[in-house]
Structure formats: C-alpha cells, structure tokens
Amino acid sequence: MAKIVGIMTTSHVPALGRAIHLNLQQDPYWKPFFDGFPPIHEWLERVKPDIVVSCYNDHGLNFFLDKQPTFAIGTAPELISTDEGWGIPSMPSFPGAEDLAWHIRDSLIRDDFDMLTCQEMLVDHAFTLPMALMWPDQKWPVKSVPVCVNTVLFPLPSARRCFKMGEAIGRAIASFPEDAKVLVVGSGGLSHQLEGERAGFINKEFDLKFMDSMVNDPQWATQFSDLDLVEKTGNEGVELLNWLVARGTVAGPVKVVHSSFHIPISNTAAATMLLEPV
Amino acid sequence: MAKIVGIMTTSHVPALGRAIHLNLQQDPYWKPFFDGFPPIHEWLERVKPDIVVSCYNDHGLNFFLDKQPTFAIGTAPELISTDEGWGIPSMPSFPGAEDLAWHIRDSLIRDDFDMLTCQEMLVDHAFTLPMALMWPDQKWPVKSVPVCVNTVLFPLPSARRCFKMGEAIGRAIASFPEDAKVLVVGSGGLSHQLEGERAGFINKEFDLKFMDSMVNDPQWATQFSDLDLVEKTGNEGVELLNWLVARGTVAGPVKVVHSSFHIPISNTAAATMLLEPV
C-alpha cells in the first residue's frame, strides 16, 4: 500500500530559478536559503520516495482566466516545464504518476471535491523549483502528481477547504493498492506581497507562528479567511494554502526533520520545512 | 432582489437542432416533442424572465479532457454558439448575465463548491437548444448564466452533490442585490443510451417516477450513484443531474405549469417540464 513518508514545504520565489541556473547557491544573498537543502538531500538519499504529490499554485502558465480552476489535478503522463514568461529557464519534463493521480482524482470526486482533471499539464516554477531544490541534478528519480490550488482569483478556496482536500488526498493515498513511498510537497509563501502600496510587506511573527502550527496545531491557520490571510501575510502570502493542503494529508502528528526560515529572498520570507509522520 | 420565477427542464437531443433548422416542428415524428412548447411560450410571454441560469453538460465543445471540470460557471460577457462537430447549425450568441454570474461564482466558492470560472465560453447544443425551444425566433430577450456539470468523465459529481450545488445557487440568487426575474433551466436526459451493446436502452418507468419526484420528492434521485443512474437510465440518462441542479435552486414546493413526455426522439425519452415555485 502507498504510504506518506514525509511532507516538504518550501517557498518558490521565481528568482530562485535564475539563481539555480547561474549556480549562485553559495552567493551570500542566496546561501541562507540554499543551506536549508543539504539536510533534505540526505533525507531523500536515505528514504528514497517513489512519488511526489506536489501541492502548488499555477501563476498563469497552465491556466488562464478563460478557465480558472479552484482545484486541479494532473493525470498527464508527462508534466512539462516551459517558458512561463518570467525568464526562468525550463527544466527537463517530469514523469507523471498516472496510476496514483487517477486514483486520487477519482477518490476526490467521490469525496465531493469538484476537481478539474488535466490529461495534459504544463507546470510552472511553483512546481518545478521545489523539485530542483530537492534534486539539483534535475534527474528526477520520482514520478509526480500535481495538485493545483487557485491563488489567482479571489475568493480563493478557504483555508479550511484546502486542509480538508489535503485530508481527502491523504485518505486516497492510504487506499492506493500499490506499494509506494509518497513525499507530499507544499509550495509557496510564506509572507510576501508584490503589488500595491504595501508591496514588500512581510510578517515574520505570523510566519513563525504558522511554521510552529504545522507541527503543533495543524488546523490553526484554517480559522483565517482569504482576506484575513492577505492582511496578515501579504497578497501572495496566501500561497501558504498549499502548505495546508500538504499538511492535511497526514492525519496524525509529525516531527520536524528540518526547518529553516530566512528574510528576505526577493520580496519573500523564505521558509522550508521537512516533516515526517510519527 | 433577484427571484426565481420558474424552472424549465427539457431534453436536448442534437437532432433537435437539425429539426429546428429545417422547420420540422409539425412533422409527425417531431410534433409530439415540439407540442410541449406553446404552453411554455405563453408562460414566458406572461412572466417575462430577465435572466436564465442554465444547468447543462458540455459535450466536448468548451471543454476537453485536457482540462475537464466537474462544475464550471461562465462569467463571460458573450456566450458563443459555434461549430460543435455534430452538424448542428450555430445560433446567435447569447449575452452573459455578468453581474449575476460573478455573484453566483463568488458565492459558490464561499460555499465550498470548487468551481471552474470561465471568462470566455463556448456553449453547445445542451445550452442552445433549450433557448431555441423557448424563443424560436432566436432573438434572446434574456441574459444568461451557464452552469456546466461533468457528465463526460466518470466518476461524475454525485446526484446529491449536484442537488446541493443547486441549493447553493438558489441561495446565491436570493442574495443578489438587483431586481431580476430568474428562470432556471435544467437541460438533458431523460433515459437514453448511445453506446455499447445496450444502445437504445430507455426506461419509461424510471423517467415517469423521476418526473414525479421533481414535484413531490425532489431529493428522491439523490439516493443513486452515477453507476446506479447508468444502470437505470442509460449512459446518457445521467444528464438528469442537470435537472437535479435546477430543482435544487428552489427550496420550497413547486407546482407544475406544464409537463410532457414522449418516446422516442432520436434515441431519447424526451421530457419537458415547467415548474413554478409556490
């Protein structure tokens, strides 16, 4: 049976794509962020997950406002990284974990989640950067299931709804009748705001409390509405919804394998956590 | 405030498009179906709805399996009828009821329905035929909100989920802060099956019971799973889900203004009902 072996959550700042491309990992500006990953590499080497279920938000690559989903899941055989207009170099495409993706899709529909199902899928930096951070050689040793959350068009799915979808994904993984070690990724956040007169807003206190809640009180952030989250974490801080989906997949307690937090990377409070079910 | 003035449900057989185009309404084959509409025309003339909220299923025009939604709503300014490959002549495009559409969309998201939002939208015969049946001159005196239900890719949203979405749409309409008379359309069904060794399957007994339940026991059909519905009504009989969405929008009892039922039109048990809230 399939089993969740860990949850890895991380920020996905577009500028990281350029930094990776230019090998700036040891540059004083970037080092505090990239230093979070050697412990994760060691863990990956030891645990060797087979499949990544990646919870992230599309920034206008696979989806546009002509057809803007609330929740989408990719069942495509190949997840394609391509030009997304931000100047981020493309990466080799990612094999889709088709069996598990379809199983999760079917299970979510039966659980009253009104998924958009994608048999073709382009993946942007929110999906690709966590992968490149985990496997810097960009030779993907895993298959993937992309799960996309709308953070573009308000109202967003509520934090509670996102957590519940995570729970439903967790149940689907547990009922998958094939042996597989699954790593769940939550991509985005933490506090940042790109637009408006309050651009540059960061809320360290909230972020630290939120990171603590991922371990000690996983539903803490589900009390907040989408606009509450904008107020507290900045317009793009709402991407923490992806962390909530990821955290929801593990019903029991988790322990921290690694945690790091650094302000700023680009305009973002950059955070990375690796959690293991206990 | 907006108010639902009626629910009109009807079958939407593609061949009807050709029959309308060729003016075959009085042809002995088609007459029993088209005869259902004069009473509806009289009602429309008297009640004069401002907006149609149409619950239907796309047959591979606006959506393909690359991005197959479970539930979609169109907020586009113009809903476009075009070549859908079945040989049905196109119709003049339909003005979108943008204010109400966005209001319903926002409200559904807040009610935990994970809508796909469409700022551009093509509408196929399931949307256009009921409109042409109601307004044969094809000069649309209403604006429209298209609401699309997946009947393409199983599992489908459950009958219960569809009814609940209807209830949520009803609440959204009731909270719309503009005076408007809303006619809700449910398009599709009743029993028919196009594919497989059982092609041509029709279940008159089930259909009559279902039509009765629309008035006397609106949640009766929510007991059935998608596969139950295939078994009882044929693979395409599942389109009755659109009737359930439509019926769900009115919380209280309804009375029958008109009801007709005729077997067959093409491969379909063709039914039409006009219901009024009481």
Add this chain to the structure above:
Amino acid sequence: MTRPQKRTIPGAPIFDSDAARRGYALNKMCYSFNSKANRDEFVSDEVAYCKKFGLDEAQIKAITTRDVLGLISVGGGVYFLGKLAGGVLGLDMQDIGALQTGVTKEEFKAKLVAAGH
C-alpha cells in the same frame, strides 16, 4: 498491483479513468472535429490524420473499419465519437445504435418506439 474489482453494467461501457487514459489520443482527434477544416483533412486521408494525433494500430483499425464497439473498447468517449460519427461520417444515432447492437436500423428504431409503450 491488484486493483479492486470495478462494478460493471452489462452492455453499458463506462467512460472512466481507465478509458480516458487509454483513449486520450483518439478523443483528442475527435475533439478536433469541432472544426470543418479538420474534418475535411481527416476525410482526405484518414490514416494520416489518425497518425498525426498519435493513434495506435488498434485505434486506427477501429476507425478504418467503422467498428463502433471497437472504438469504445480502445478508449473512445461517446460524446467525442459522436463528432466523428455525426459530423464526419454522416451517421445518425440510430445508425450507430444499429451498428452496435447487430440489428438493422429499422429494427433499432422499432425497439425505441416499443420502449414508449
């Protein structure tokens, strides 16, 4: 991997995840028939058009032999196949019904009428 037994309904093929996965190329080709230019291109060279969409041998054979049940067994979804049957081949739903059930079109239509009694 062992998967739980799926519920089946005799004579009623379900377009589920397995079918959608098996039939993606075929259905994508049928979806292209929303455009007349594509329908015409298909008619001018069926096999070339099928190959352009990556259909496999079994799918191409089902197309060229007009094997409706075969098209379903290789992943065709009926709403997509309908564009091929109706818009390209000029068949109506009673033609298709007769083809699938092994009766004449008149017999198929008589069965539909009988269902009303």
Add this chain to the structure above:
Amino acid sequence: MTRPQKRTIPGAPIFDSDAARRGYALNKMCYSFNSKANRDEFVSDEVAYCKKFGLDEAQIKAITTRDVLGLISVGGGVYFLGKLAGGVLGLDMQDIGALQTGVTKEEFKAKLVAAGH
C-alpha cells in the same frame, strides 16, 4: 443596483471578480507573454500589440507609462503583470516594489531586510 460594501485592506489590492472582469483583455495580453515570439512582438510595437488584445485607453496608458499601480487599478492581476514586468521589461520584484511604494530600489531592499529583524 446597490452592492454590499467590500472589505478592503489598505495597500493590498485584491484581484477579485471586479478586477478580473475589468482587466480581462490586459491579463490575456500578459498571459500571451508566455511565448517569446509574443514578447518580441510587443516590444516591437507596444501600442499595436495592446490594441490587438483590445486594451482600452486607460490600460494602454498604464502600459506605456510603466504605471504599475495604474495597471492594477485597471484590472491587472499581479501574476500576469509579472510576465510583463519580468519577462518583457526586465524588471525584478524589487524594481516593481520600489516603483509602487515611491522609494528607491535600495530603500525598498533595506525595508525587506529590516523585516527580518
């Protein structure tokens, strides 16, 4: 029609239904910048490219004057505007931040660093 008062958050424009409706043409143009050919076409004649996507005068003016707050007020969504700013105009997020907050880029960056203490 009177609509209920919307909650606002000072300095944090919300890309909601009203914005999406107002900005559709603008955002669709920005979405086209996922392709280099389109970016190049924009650069070669900005106004012509804007008109091709049906942008109105206010939107075209906000484009040509590089008025980021203006682009937001005429319906631009930041994830779409980012493709214009980053991929076409070569601005980074600190350039954009400084432009919107009326400080120099160095001051904007210093504010970000200060948020870490």
